[in-house]
Amino acid sequence: MCLGIPGKLVKLIGTKGIISYSKVKREVDLSLIEDPCVGEYVIVHAGFAIAKLDEAEAKETLRLFEELFSSSPQPL
Numbered sequence: 001m002c003l004g005i006p007g008k009l010v011k012l013i014g015t016k017g018i019i020s021y022s023k024v025k026r027e028v029d030l031s032l033i034e035d036p037c038v039g040e041y042v043i044v045h046a047g048f049a050i051a052k053l054d055e056a057e058a059k060e061t062l063r064l065f066e067e068l069f070s071s072s073p074q075p076l
Contacts, residue, residue: 002045002046003045004043004044004045004050004051005021005043005044005045005065006041006042006043006044006053006057006058006061006062007019007020007021007026007028007041007042007044008020008039008040008041008058009030009036009037009038009039009040009041009042009049010025010038010039011038012030012036012038013027015029015030015031016028016029016030017030017036017049019042019044019049022062026044028042028044028047028048028049029047029048029049030042030049031048032048032049032050033049033050033051033052036049036052040052041053041054041055041057041058
C-alpha cells in the first residue's frame with residue numbers, strides 16, 4: 001500500500017520545492033505537477049509531489065490523519 005501525504009508548498013527552487021507538514025519541512029521534486037505555486041497543497045509520495053489538491057480537502061485529510069494516529073494504540 002502507498003500513502004501520499006498532503007503538504008503546503010512554501011518555497012520554489014527550480015523543479016524542487018519546500019513542503020511544510022505543520023512543523024516539519026522537506027524538499028520534494030515538483031516535476032510531476034503542472035505549474036506549482038507557493039501556497040498550494042500537494043500530495044507527496046516518495047519525495048515527489050504527485051498531485052495538487054484544494055486547501056479544504058488537504059486540511060480534512062490532515063485532520064483525519066491526526067485523528068487516526070492519536071487513537072492508535074501505543075507500542076509496548
